[in-house]
Amino acid sequence: MKKMQWISRALLAFCFFVSGFLYAETSSDAGYLLERMASSSRSLSFQGEFVYQQGAQLQTLSVIHQAEDQEISEKERITFLDGAPREVIRSGNELFFSSYNEGVTQFQHGSLMPVINKFQSGISERFYDLKIVGIDRVAGREAVLLLVLPKDRFRYGYQLWLDRKSSLLLKSVLVDDQGKIIERLQFTSLRIGQLSDDVLALLDRKPSSVDQTIHLRSNPAKEDLEKPRVPPEWETGWLPDGFVLENSSIRPSPVSQHDVDALVFSDGIATFSVFVEQDDTRVLSQASEQIGALSAVSKIYREGNQYFHVTVVGDIPLSTAERVAVSVRPVKIQP
DSSP, X not given: OHHHHHHHHHHHHHHHHHHSSOOOOOHHHHHHHHHHHHHHHHHOOEEEEEEEEETTEEEEEEEEEEOOOSSSOOEEEXXXXXXXXXXXEEETTEEEEEOTTSOOOTTTTSSSOHHHHHTTTOOOTTTEEEEEEEEEEETTEEEEEEEEEXXXXXXXXEEEEEETTTOOEEEEEEEOTTOOEEEEEEEEXXXXXXXXXXXXXXXXXXXXXXXEEEEOOSSHHHHHHHSOOOOOSEEESOOOTTOEEEEEEEEEOSSSSSEEEEEEEXXXXXXXXXXXXXXXXXXXXXXXXXXXXXXXEEEEEEETTEEEEEEEEESSOHHHHHHHHHHEEEOOOOO
């Protein structure tokens, strides 16, 4: 706890140095800014270039975004400016990928800035502190800097720079409990406002080669609530405070003839999934990997002569995923 408090104070001191003064707004004002951030990402048209960092990997991309109105659906085109030509085009609820066999995974969620979706339902002050820190500059624009600070080491912290006029997200930084940057998205140039006819034509042009098309769910939260929840046969013996089971299901395995038990947990911001599948190899093994914010841990659970493959995947620290994976066990049937 002392360590987390020291990191929080260090972040605030750094932001004070950058901005030159501290805001005096309350957390309710910060919450209002987050609401405006979510709204502006849909209601504003803009184009620009940005950098996207996952760990040590850094990429440069361009984006064109057309706001949704009564006659036009929301559209977006993301083009990779480094390496082989790759692009992602979103038109309404359809997502088109052209990757030339290079793979496009970062933006398959259907939005340039997935961090925005995390804060649409608000923030629990039991597990996060929300602070308005001050004024900075990003891409030549004045920005309000917000900190979302976790109260324990089991989840990430967020630094958000919002355009002072429109509240559009200009920069986001995901940090661990050591203050290390895990993931970063930052505009280097940005123009907000009506798009020219030439730019609009680019949004309507489909890639010459489409590797994959995904149909996005218009209201996934509502659809998940309407689905009957399958009683889980597996449970976690440990969860960080605030994480609750949001959904459970059984699905076919992509690699075997066995079914997979899937559990989804969330604290309202961070989300992770637990997958359990019968393992026929009967080899006791464990593996872990972290790519940017995404942590993945797999281990073997043994019960008598039966072996099960347990996998935990989500936007949580690797140490948290490992602790959850070790605690997974069958649900005990009450007599």
